[in-house]
Amino acid sequence: MRLLFSFLILCFSCGVVAQRYYSERYSQSDLGKGFDQELHQEQDSCVTGDLKFHSAMSGELDYLQHQNSVAISRRTFGEIHAGVNLFIVAGSVSTSINHRNSTDNLSLTSQLHLKLDEGYSTLENRSLVADYDKKACGGAFIYQLNYGRDIFINTRLHFRSEADFKRFVTKIKIRLLFFKKTITKVKLIEKYAANAVLSIDANSNAPLPAGLTQLLNSNKQHCRGSDITPCLNTLQRLSDYVFGDTGFTSDLNKLKKVPRSVATRSYQDSGHYELMDAAQVRVDHQYDHIWRSVEARFGDAVRRHTRAEAFLTIATDNEYDDAQIEYDMATQNLSELSVLRETCQQRPWLGECS
Numbered sequence: 001m002r003l004l005f006s007f008l009i010l011c012f013s014c015g016v017v018a019q020r021y022y023s024e025r026y027s028q029s030d031l032g033k034g035f036d037q038e039l040h041q042e043q044d045s046c047v048t049g050d051l052k053f054h055s056a057m058s059g060e061l062d063y064l065q066h067q068n069s070v071a072i073s074r075r076t077f078g079e080i081h082a083g084v085n086l087f088i089v090a091g092s093v094s095t096s097i098n099h100r101n102s103t104d105n106l107s108l109t110s111q112l113h114l115k116l117d118e119g120y121s122t123l124e125n126r127s128l129v130a131d132y133d134k135k136a137c138g139g140a141f142i143y144q145l146n147y148g149r150d151i152f153i154n155t156r157l158h159f160r161s162e163a164d165f166k167r168f169v170t171k172i173k174i175r176l177l178f179f180k181k182t183i184t185k186v187k188l189i190e191k192y193a194a195n196a197v198l199s200i201d202a203n204s205n206a207p208l209p210a211g212l213t214q215l216l217n218s219n220k221q222h223c224r225g226s227d228i229t230p231c232l233n234t235l236q237r238l239s240d241y242v243f244g245d246t247g248f249t250s251d252l253n254k255l256k257k258v259p260r261s262v263a264t265r266s267y268q269d270s271g272h273y274e275l276m277d278a279a280q281v282r283v284d285h286q287y288d289h290i291w292r293s294v295e296a297r298f299g300d301a302v303r304r305h306t307r308a309e310a311f312l313t314i315a316t317d318n319e320y321d322d323a324q325i326e327y328d329m330a331t332q333n334l335s336e337l338s339v340l341r342e343t344c345q346q347r348p349w350l351g352e353c354s
Helices: 069-077 081-089 092-100 162-171 183-192 210-217 229-243 248-253 288-313 317-346
Strands: 002-004 019-022 033-036 041-045 047-065 107-128 140-158 197-204 222-224 259-266
Touching (some): 092 140, 107 162, 140 229, 222 229
Antiparallel strands (some): 002 047, 197 222
16 A cells, blocks of 8 residues: 655656665765765765755655565665665664564564655765865765655564464464454454564654654553554554544654765766775675674664563563563663674674674
8 A cells, every 4th residue: 555645746866876875874064075985984075065955855655564674674775785885874773763663573563654755955066175185085975965754653463482473474364553443353363462462663763743752652552462452542543643634744744854865976977086096986895794694683683672672561460570581681682782783884894793
């Protein structure tokens, strides 16, 4: 299901030579900075120019089911530089979102994904900065800053075992986020999800709309699989908020635009031949497998922590101690993997990265 929002849709292109890197941590002040195409890291500013904002608004809303991390990455970020640059350049917020919204063999997820494009800024009338020859300029520079946001609204069943997960998906053919609520269907879900936790959450690469945050905070977000009615009531309110005449769209119009990605351009294409360096332009993929491996481990840690939090939230007195232990272990594991990921982004040649 694809629903188009009533935004003005204007298309733009970065040019066939540009490479796009998704990250929320860039700003207009980064335009003109050099870019190392091997380590995917910004360097000194070697060109300057005039900032120009281009208005280009578009939005689409999609319904998704059981998307793994690869599928979520492609939907959100596209095929960006073979996908590798997502792992190196993206900040912790956007990367965690990618993993939080994906599923594995211990969870079943259905979700709404709103993808908004909110225009872009470029650096025009460019010239070289003073003492450019004394700077590390890289093989390209950051030419364009794109604005936009992704908002995910998730309904998720967390299972204790793969056997419970397989049993549920074999017996139940219902989309969790949208189905006609009847006593029969609810009882059927509760029968095969008795040992699971139903959770509802929303996340974004930027602040959520105020109305969405308020709705979630004032309604049930975690339910035992054997008693899901309180969470189904929350889902109904969410549906009314998202698809009603007022609410979601109105709240979106009040939000400020936020950085979403950058595009680089080679110095050759910009006409600054003084900055061309054949050695720097060559891209070496020797670290790709390291970045992918560390990112996969980080993703597992994110999902383990989310699952542990869900089971701790609904734990009874008899279950609480074991749930707390698992949550503490998951928290520690996520902290360690976050540090490892940050380390290996910058220095992938270190022993702990391989």
